[in-house]
Amino acid sequence: MIPASAFFYVAAALFVLGVLAFFVKKDLLTQFMAVEVMLNAGNLAFLALAKALGKAEGQVIVLFVITVAAAEAVIGLAIIVLVFRQRRSVQTDDLRDLRG
Amino acid sequence: MAWAVFICLTVLCIGSVLAMIVSRNQAHNALFLVLSFSSLGGIFGLLDAPFAAVVQVLVYAGAIMVLFLFAIMMFNLKRNPPGGRRMLRIVLTGGLGLVLLAELIVAGRKALSGGAAAAPSRDPAVLGQLLFTDHLYAFEITSLLILAALVGALAVAGRKEGT
Numbered sequence: 001m002i003p004a005s006a007f008f009y010v011a012a013a014l015f016v017l018g019v020l021a022f023f024v025k026k027d028l029l030t031q032f033m034a035v036e037v038m039l040n041a042g043n044l045a046f047l048a049l050a051k052a053l054g055k056a057e058g059q060v061i062v063l064f065v066i067t068v069a070a071a072e073a074v075i076g077l078a079i080i081v082l083v084f085r086q087r088r089s090v091q092t093d094d095l096r097d098l099r100g
Numbered sequence: 101m102a103w104a105v106f107i108c109l110t111v112l113c114i115g116s117v118l119a120m121i122v123s124r125n126q127a128h129n130a131l132f133l134v135l136s137f138s139s140l141g142g143i144f145g146l147l148d149a150p151f152a153a154v155v156q157v158l159v160y161a162g163a164i165m166v167l168f169l170f171a172i173m174m175f176n177l178k179r180n181p182p183g184g185r186r187m188l189r190i191v192l193t194g195g196l197g198l199v200l201l202a203e204l205i206v207a208g209r210k211a212l213s214g215g216a217a218a219a220p221s222r223d224p225a226v227l228g229q230l231l232f233t234d235h236l237y238a239f240e241i242t243s244l245l246i247l248a249a250l251v252g253a254l255a256v257a258g259r260k261e262g263t
Contacts, residue, residue: 012204071249078257
């Protein structure tokens with residue numbers, strides 16, 4: 001029997017890795033993938049807490065998070081495609097108009 | 101037995117995210133993420149959430165990552181030039197990550213300190229009942245959100261080039 005806390009610590013590690021990937025990587029697509037990793041870590045934490053507290057609501061919330069993540073991926077990728085069309089690049093180093 | 105499966109899936113999941121951080125090829129990154137999300141679906145199954153596990157594999161490892169691969173196909177894959185001041189960035193990010201991890205572990209200890217409760221039902225019928233009674237408004241709003249995302253993506257990226 002695996003305790004729910006083990007799952008929660010895996011979720012914490014996964015979230016931190018997502019944050020790490022977001023800051024270390026320098027192209028928009030991979031940074032967007034890192035955001036997906038963070039969302040998944042959140043899902044895992046919801047499920048671990050649902051099991052620890054004996055409530056099925058956590059699983060319902062996970063379904064909502066997955067749906068919203070799908071919508072978010074569609075919009076985000078559309079924006080990245082638009083940026084690529086205008087700049088011919090998805091590197092964040094090339095997008096420094098606001099730097100003055 | 102359950103521990104062995106759990107450890108295998110965890111190593112696979114976290115290892116492929118690490119590989120994603122190290123690798124510089126965007127297509128490889130997306131495929132590593134497919135592996136990571138699939139093994140995360142297995143972990144969901146271990147948590148008595150079979151429905152969430154199936155949805156995770158179908159929607160995340162299937163639909164969303166295929167979308168990413170299509171987007172990668174549209175861009176020409178060039179080698180990312182090694183950025184300057186990479187070391188400084190990694191050190192700063194590592195510090196931030198350690199602080200965040202400590203915070204999450206402290207929060208988790210507080211949240212999980214209560215005694216073990218009865219496991220929730222793993223029957224998808226219970227889930228459906230909750231979804232269509234207590235959370236009906238959220239469900240309907242979600243369907244509206246998906247429609248808005250569809251129309252919005254078409255409006256943003258569906259235009260012909262040069263118009």
